[in-house]
Amino acid sequence: MIWYDHGVGGWGWFAMSVGMILFWALIITLGVLAYRALAMPGGRSNRADARPPGPAPEQLLAERFARGEIDEDEYHRRLNVLGETSGDVPRHGRR
Incomplete structure (x- = not known):
């Protein structure tokens, strides 16, 4: 029987590394967006309609x-x- 290594070649390591970076970037981005959506009272439309501070x-x-x-x-x-x-x-x- 022929034994050979089932390892990943050079391009495979590169693809896995890029995939892992993209995966964690996506997870972090989703976390930040969820935090901003939950931490902002009234949602995004409230900020767009608000007048700047100061007299009218x-x-x-x-x-x-x-x-x-x-x-x-x-x-x-x-x-x-x-x-x-x-x-x-x-x-x-x-x-």
Whole structure:
């Protein structure tokens, strides 16, 4: 009977090494994605809709008007523009 080694040749070792690296990369990636999905309250859509911290644009505009930096016409014009772009700004004043 002929005995021969059932070992893997040079390319086999290379393929197994690359396969193992890809396997662990996939496992780690899935773990990170699962952690991020579970650790993020409200999911991804909550972050996209959230406003940045700080005063609202309407509040900044009202403060500029109160300081006298802009006149009443300019205030109403800019407030209307903000209302048209965001859709949730109540209309103030005469317009």
